[in-house]
Amino acid sequence: MRLMxxxxxxxxxxxxxxxxxxxxxxxxxxxxxxxxxxVEALTLRGVGAxxxxxxxxxxxxxxxxxxxxxxxxxxxxxxxxxxxxxAWDGAGRGQPGFEAMxxxxxxxxxxxxxxxxxxxxxxxxxxxxxxxLVAEARAAFQVLVDSIVEQQHLGLVRNDDPERLSRYVWAxxxxxxxxxxDGQLPPGHPAxxxxxxxxxxxxxxxxxx
Amino acid sequence: MRLMxxxxxxxxxxxxxxxxxxxxxxxxxxxxxxxxxxVEALTLRGVGAxxxxxxxxxxxxxxxxxxxxxxxxxxxxxxxxxxxxxAWDGAGRGQPGFEAMxxxxxxxxxxxxxxxxxxxxxxxxxxxxxxxLVAEARAAFQVLVDSIVEQQHLGLVRNDDPERLSRYVWAxxxxxxxxxxDGQLPPGHPAxxxxxxxxxxxxxxxxxx
DNA sequence: ACCTGAACACCGTTCAAGT
DNA sequence: ACCTGAACACCGTTCAAGT
Numbered sequence: 001m002r003l004m005x006x007x008x009x010x011x012x013x014x015x016x017x018x019x020x021x022x023x024x025x026x027x028x029x030x031x032x033x034x035x036x037x038x039v040e041a042l043t044l045r046g047v048g049a050x051x052x053x054x055x056x057x058x059x060x061x062x063x064x065x066x067x068x069x070x071x072x073x074x075x076x077x078x079x080x081x082x083x084x085x086x087a088w089d090g091a092g093r094g095q096p097g098f099e100a101m102x103x104x105x106x107x108x109x110x111x112x113x114x115x116x117x118x119x120x121x122x123x124x125x126x127x128x129x130x131x132x133l134v135a136e137a138r139a140a141f142q143v144l145v146d147s148i149v150e151q152q153h154l155g156l157v158r159n160d161d162p163e164r165l166s167r168y169v170w171a172x173x174x175x176x177x178x179x180x181x182d183g184q185l186p187p188g189h190p191a192x193x194x195x196x197x198x199x200x201x202x203x204x205x206x207x208x209x
Numbered sequence: 210m211r212l213m214x215x216x217x218x219x220x221x222x223x224x225x226x227x228x229x230x231x232x233x234x235x236x237x238x239x240x241x242x243x244x245x246x247x248v249e250a251l252t253l254r255g256v257g258a259x260x261x262x263x264x265x266x267x268x269x270x271x272x273x274x275x276x277x278x279x280x281x282x283x284x285x286x287x288x289x290x291x292x293x294x295x296a297w298d299g300a301g302r303g304q305p306g307f308e309a310m311x312x313x314x315x316x317x318x319x320x321x322x323x324x325x326x327x328x329x330x331x332x333x334x335x336x337x338x339x340x341x342l343v344a345e346a347r348a349a350f351q352v353l354v355d356s357i358v359e360q361q362h363l364g365l366v367r368n369d370d371p372e373r374l375s376r377y378v379w380a381x382x383x384x385x386x387x388x389x390x391d392g393q394l395p396p397g398h399p400a401x402x403x404x405x406x407x408x409x410x411x412x413x414x415x416x417x418x
Numbered sequence: 419a420c421c422t423g424a425a426c427a428c429c430g431t432t433c434a435a436g437t
Numbered sequence: 438a439c440c441t442g443a444a445c446a447c448c449g450t451t452c453a454a455g456t
Contacts, residue, residue: 022420038331044449054422056450065449121330122247122391137393158417160406165415167394168407175384182331184346185376197369198377205414206374208367231439253430263441265431274430 023061025051027071034072034114039123044068069123070130076112076119077133081140083108088147095156098147099199102173106195109177116181120174144170172198232270234260236280243281243323248332253277278332279339285321285328286342290349292317297356304365307356308408311382315404318386325390329383353378381407 029047044065048055062068087104091097109116117123119137124130145166151157157165176198178184180191238256253274257264271277296313300306318325326332328346333339354375360366366374385407387393389400 043447045447056423056452057421059450060420117331120387120391120393122326125392155417157415160415164403164406165410167388167403168410169415171384171388171403171407172381173384174387175380175382178329178383178387179376179380182329183334184329194373194376194380197373198380201374201377201414203414203416205410205412206366206369206378207412208364252428254428265433265442266440268431269439 022051022053022057026058026061026068027075030068030072031075031115034118035112038114039069039117039121042069066124067130069118070133072115073119073124074130074133074136076115077136077140079112079115080105080108080119081136081143084140084143088143093147093150094154095151095203098151098156101144101147102169102199102202103192103195105173106177106180106191109181110191113181116177120178141166141170169202172202231260231262231266235267235270235277236284239277239281240284240324243327244321247323248278248326248330251278275333276339278327279342281324282328282333283339283342283345285324286345286349288321288324289314289317289328290345290352293349293352297352302356302359303363304360304412307360307365310353310356311378311408311411312401312404314382315386315389315400318390319400322390325386329387350375350379378411381411 026047029050030042033042033046033050042065044058045055048057051057058068062071083104084101087100088097091100124133145162148157148162148166148169152159152162173195176191176195180194185191185194235256238259239251242251242256242259251274253267254264257266260266267277271280292313293310296309297306300309333342354371357366357371357375357378361368361371382404385400385404389403394400394403
């Protein structure tokens with residue numbers, strides 16, 4: 001027998017009404033669940049339950065599950081952009097900045113694999129449906145484009161179309177990141193090693209000197 | 210009122226018993242559904258219904274849904290390996306063979322996006338659980354490694370560890386493929402163009418000549 | 419406006435039972 | 438051996454209703 005005063009009817013929650021910022025709370029909870037258990041394990045009912053909120057409260061803030069995932073992806077691109085920018089600037093731009101940025105990209109994916117999968121795993125339709133997502137993804141990409149342009153001015157990168165070159169560079173680090181978080185790399189050959197090799201080869205290629 | 214003879218009890222099916230090769234039929238049906246509607250739309254019940262078979266018949270041939278997806282991925286890697294080999298050989302090996310192989314890789318992904326996603330989308334646990342899948346994935350990778358070794362002998366590729374170089378090359382084409390099937394490439398800049406650029410840059414890098 | 423429970427039409431998987 | 442229907446414990450989403 002436990003020594004406690006008789007419990008209040010159910011839950012206190014002054015008015016049981018507004019929740020502070022339920023939208024952000026739902027988003028944070030989704031990110032947390034995805035981070036811990038993967039995208040597949042995310043259920044709207046679970047998110048609601050963890051927040052002590054009805055199963056359908058979520059629909060006041062997101063049209064459906066895909067909209068929630070799109071919002072997660074949007075946050076992800078924002079975080080990625082910040083990471084890329086601070087690596088580029090922090091290493092003094094130029095060649096060291098570029099290499100730091102490449103490593104930062106792969107590290108972001110490794111540190112947030114489920115996050116990264118929401119961004120690139122085909123769970124959200126990239127097209128017109130979520131303009132904020134498209135804008136944020138573009139902004140992250142633009143950091144790379146800007147660095148390529150700057151390196152071209154410094155004579156560090158060949159004078160091809162910077163957007164095209166940037167898509168190539170993106171593909172390279174994206175490929176490394178995906179193989180890494182997908183468990184496709186053999187143990188003992190850590191992802192950072194492949195990332196370092198990739199960033200080196202990126203500049204001079206795999207051909208003979 | 211329709212002019213038809215009275216229908217037989219339900220379905221004829223001589224003994225309603227063995228199905229020929231149900232395992233392969235299930236696999237084909239899954240591949241077809243995934244190809245048409247994506248991985249998310251694949252339901253075991255739907256597969257059974259399309260095959261006029263009970264919802265649970267599938268469990269005689271696959272442990273669970275993940276095992277079915279693993280089998281699909283295994284088939285995918287086998288098809289990919291064949292495509293890579295015939296591109297490499299068909300273009301006469303060496304540098305043209307290597308470039309043909311890279312293009313064939315990206316084309317495989319574009320032609321079979323859902324297939325490709327099952328192979329790399331994190332739906333199957335790559336590790337010990339499905340040794341056949343691991344073997345088939347490794348065999349596909351080995352085609353690339355062999356071509357790198359051969360190119361090293363021909364003086365076409367620098368003398369780094371061929372496995373490591375191959376992982377880098379894989380990451381590049383994988384990145385291109387993923388961006389392509391994920392709709393991350395702007396319209397008017399088709400995936401094949403990025404693939405061609407990537408395969409060119411792969412050899413000589415993005416640095417100034 | 420924001421939140422609720424009940425209800426609907428789905429899932430994957432288990433299991434006792436049939437041939 | 439191979440297949441079956443019924444049942445279980447889940448889903449996302451809709452909707453009338455509460456405050």
